[in-house]
Amino acid sequence: MTSICEKKYKEGERNFYYKTYTSAGISMVLSVFKSGDDLFNQGVDLIKRKEYVKAKKNFERTIEKGGREAALARVYVDIIDACLDRDNPGRYARLAATLGNINEGFEFGLTEIDPARLALECSLLAERINTAGMPAKAAAQLEEKGNKLLDIARRYQTMIGNNTIAISEIVGTPVHTGIKEALYLQAQGYENLALGAVMSDPKRAAELLQNAYACYKQLGEDGGKTLNTINAYSRSVKCWICGRPSTGEGVHFLAMPSDISPFMRKSDDDILKSAPGDYNSVYVCRPCYTAISRRSDEIARQYHERAMQEMRAMEARLQAQISSVSATMIMRR
Ligand SMILES: [Zn+2]
Numbered sequence: 299m300t301s302i303c304e305k306k307y308k309e310g311e312r313n314f315y316y317k318t319y320t321s322a323g324i325s326m327v328l329s330v331f332k333s334g335d336d337l338f339n340q341g342v343d344l345i346k347r348k349e350y351v352k353a354k355k356n357f358e359r360t361i362e363k364g365g366r367e368a369a370l371a372r373v374y375v376d377i378i379d380a381c382l383d384r385d386n387p388g389r390y391a392r393l394a395a396t397l398g399n400i401n402e403g404f405e406f407g408l409t410e411i412d413p414a415r416l417a418l419e420c421s422l423l424a425e426r427i428n429t430a431g432m433p434a435k436a437a438a439q440l441e442e443k444g445n446k447l448l449d450i451a452r453r454y455q456t457m458i459g460n461n462t463i464a465i466s467e468i469v470g471t472p473v474h475t476g477i478k479e480a481l482y483l484q485a486q487g488y489e490n491l492a493l494g495a496v497m498s499d500p501k502r503a504a505e506l507l508q509n510a511y512a513c514y515k516q517l518g519e520d521g522g523k524t525l526n527t528i529n530a531y532s533r534s535v536k537c538w539i540c541g542r543p544s545t546g547e548g549v550h551f552l553a554m555p556s557d558i559s560p561f562m563r564k565s566d567d568d569i570l571k572s573a574p575g576d577y578n579s580v581y582v583c584r585p586c587y588t589a590i591s592r593r594s595d596e597i598a599r600q601y602h603e604r605a606m607q608e609m610r611a612m613e614a615r616l617q618a619q620i621s622s623v624s625a626t627m628i629m630r631r
Pocket of ligand 1: 538540585586
């Protein structure tokens with residue numbers, strides 16, 4: 299026989315469930331009762347479905363509840379943050395630190411992860427992104443950036459070698475081996491060093507670019523752009539205007555459009571040529587070129603200012619005439 303007390307209690311219980319389950323918070327109520335481990339396992343499934351934002355919430359709640367896998371959940375949260383903000387070097391630096399608390403291998407989606415290796419990859423990647431963002435205008439800055447890139451390349455080569463870089467697979471950037479990544483970084487390093495050297499020593503810049511070209515060739519890339527720059531940096535001519543020798547096309551001398559008569563073509567018997575083969579321009583050294591262009595800019599500015607002054611004077615004259623016409627019309631009304 300059920301006592302009145304028991305009956306009332308059961309009714310109360312039913313009401314409680316009725317009110318709770320019919321509200322919009324069914325799933326919320328269910329998850330309140332979930333253990334940290336259940337949330338964790340559900341999070342792992344959500345990662346497999348690439349539902350990172352939802353998965354992150356699960357892992358955060360696992361950490362709050364102190365589930366058995368709380369340390370791994372922290373790593374998952376940092377991996378997801380890196381996936382959702384993959385150009386931010388701070389994400390990788392943080393992930394590298396969190397991975398230090400994990401000893402055993404685990405999976406992220408379909409990727410097998412060795413924590414120590416991934417931590418190394420993340421530190422290298424953070425350093426790489428920071429270096430890519432370094433200022434590179436002055437020669438000293440370019441040299442510093444170039445040397446840093448070469449240093450990171452050496453570490454990719456020796457520490458990662460022929461292994462595939464897992465962090466690229468995880469965050470969805472092109473996946474390379476350590477060796478391949480090192481070659482790309484070396485090429486960029488030499489390009490920066492070459493840019494830093496070209497103002498003072500174009501031949502040295504061309505040599506540095508030869509190294510970058512070799513890297514591109516090893517990567518199976520064309521490297522045509524680099525080769526063109528090598529040829530330009532190595533080219534030597536004689537300035538048509540001042541007769542001084544110069545090396546490094548586009549940097550220390552330039553081709554200026556010109557009209558070279560057939561007579562002048564024949565007289566050009568110097569070993570260092572002063573004009574390209576099509577005779578549509580002449581080679582001019584940088585000092586001659588800048589002197590000419592600055593002077594012509596100055597002349598153009600003077601013409602512009604004179605024209606503007608004349609336009610303003612004309613505008614004032616027209617305005618005066620309009621006023622006088624209006625005044626005459628008012629008087630006639
Ligand atoms: Zn010159």
